[in-house]
Amino acid sequence: MQLIYVLLTMADSSHPLPSDTPNPLLRLENQLCFPLYAASRMLTKAYQPLLLELGLTYPQYLVLLLLWEHQELTVKELGEHLLLDSGTLTPLLKRMEQRQWLRRRRAPHDERSVIISLEPAGEALRGPACRIPEQLLDRLGMPEAEFIALRTQLNHLLTRLQ
Amino acid sequence: MQLIYVLLTMADSSHPLPSDTPNPLLRLENQLCFPLYAASRMLTKAYQPLLLELGLTYPQYLVLLLLWEHQELTVKELGEHLLLDSGTLTPLLKRMEQRQWLRRRRAPHDERSVIISLEPAGEALRGPACRIPEQLLDRLGMPEAEFIALRTQLNHLLTRLQ
DNA sequence: TATTAATTAATTGCACACAATTAAAACTTA
DNA sequence: TAAGTTTTAATTGTGTGCAATTAATTAATA
Numbered sequence: 001m002q003l004i005y006v007l008l009t010m011a012d013s014s015h016p017l018p019s020d021t022p023n024p025l026l027r028l029e030n031q032l033c034f035p036l037y038a039a040s041r042m043l044t045k046a047y048q049p050l051l052l053e054l055g056l057t058y059p060q061y062l063v064l065l066l067l068w069e070h071q072e073l074t075v076k077e078l079g080e081h082l083l084l085d086s087g088t089l090t091p092l093l094k095r096m097e098q099r100q101w102l103r104r105r106r107a108p109h110d111e112r113s114v115i116i117s118l119e120p121a122g123e124a125l126r127g128p129a130c131r132i133p134e135q136l137l138d139r140l141g142m143p144e145a146e147f148i149a150l151r152t153q154l155n156h157l158l159t160r161l162q
Numbered sequence: 163m164q165l166i167y168v169l170l171t172m173a174d175s176s177h178p179l180p181s182d183t184p185n186p187l188l189r190l191e192n193q194l195c196f197p198l199y200a201a202s203r204m205l206t207k208a209y210q211p212l213l214l215e216l217g218l219t220y221p222q223y224l225v226l227l228l229l230w231e232h233q234e235l236t237v238k239e240l241g242e243h244l245l246l247d248s249g250t251l252t253p254l255l256k257r258m259e260q261r262q263w264l265r266r267r268r269a270p271h272d273e274r275s276v277i278i279s280l281e282p283a284g285e286a287l288r289g290p291a292c293r294i295p296e297q298l299l300d301r302l303g304m305p306e307a308e309f310i311a312l313r314t315q316l317n318h319l320l321t322r323l324q
Numbered sequence: 325t326a327t328t329a330a331t332t333a334a335t336t337g338c339a340c341a342c343a344a345t346t347a348a349a350a351c352t353t354a
Numbered sequence: 355t356a357a358g359t360t361t362t363a364a365t366t367g368t369g370t371g372c373a374a375t376t377a378a379t380t381a382a383t384a
Contacts, residue, residue: 026291028243031227033209039320040203042245044371047195048373058199059341081190090363112350112363113362114362114364133188133192150316151193155197157197157205157302161302203342207342221369221371222369236332237332238331247371248332248334250370250372252333274333275379
């Protein structure tokens with residue numbers, strides 16, 4: 001497989017393969033994107049039973065992680081951290097506001113911005129949430145070196161993608 | 163598990179903790195899940211302009227990758243490969259059927275199963291799609307060793323998650 | 325064989341994601 | 355300062371994902 005990869009990536013692109021030639025690069029198992037896509041969904045699913053006890057979805061959990069660190073953030077700042085736009089965040093944050101986990105208010109000095117801040121009920125979730133990362137690491141049963149190597153490589157990929 | 167080791171190795175010392183953040187494992191940057199989640203979305207977004215030329219979404223592209231390999235598959239088999247259930251696949255496949263890329267029919271020997279097979283328009287997408295993996299590799303500008311290492315590690319993670 | 329269990333898709337309802345557009349506020353600059 | 359530009363959220367519309375349920379078919383078994 002690695003040889004094929006080398007050959008194809010080094011091939012002269014002015015002489016493309018005929019379309020009926022089996023192309024190993026088109027095989028699902030040779031893609032990078034698929035294991036990334038699938039592992040992301042499966043890992044989110046692994047969080048599900050733990051988050052369900054707190055009534056949280058996974059992206060809501062990410063928002064809380066940031067708010068536990070920063071107390072308050074604008075929608076724009078949340079979007080920069082999470083790489084999400086207002087089309088995703090606005091309805092998500094409204095649902096979290098209804099649950100009284102956070103508050104949304106316009107910034108007094110700049111009415112364009114909306115400041116998201118923790119409410120007591122949102123603060124209160126931090127205690128029970130503290131155990132989630134450990135529980136997940138246990139469930140993964142992944143060697144630390146592998147965990148850290150993978151996280152590092154994913155962060156590199158993320159840098160390349162921005 | 164080995165909590166002390168985990169804490170020491172997973173905390174990112176270039177970003178000192180606020181005094182009121184008791185658990186480094188709760189910081190967004192120390193999670194594995196977030197770069198996985200974000201990189202998956204960003205990589206899908208990188209495919210977008212290439213897929214848009216063919217009128218495809220990313221999961222539709224994955225379905226075609228499998229059909230180009232296997233000619234026909236049941237919904238169940240597609241779901242096993244892609245780790246998706248009928249709740250996702252049925253409407254997705256109906257949209258692809260409307261575009262005449264594929265056909266859905268009940269298996270004659272087992273009326274529970276639905277066989278998905280390529281139509282000419284779906285076959286015809288294979289030629290133009292052939293260049294997508296290479297174009298994406300170019301765009302990533304990722305060393306081949308890193309590409310393969312990351313893919314291998316993601317496949318390991320995927321195995322752990324099943 | 326009759327009944328029960330298991331399998332397979334489809335359906336329903338909800339929550340993301342995200343492109344594209346809109347609207348309000350703040351900034352720039354002529 | 356007036357006009358145009360930029361910034362920030364919200365809105366709209368489409369397409370996933372997925373849990374839970376339903377319905378039809380097949381398999382298992384008493």
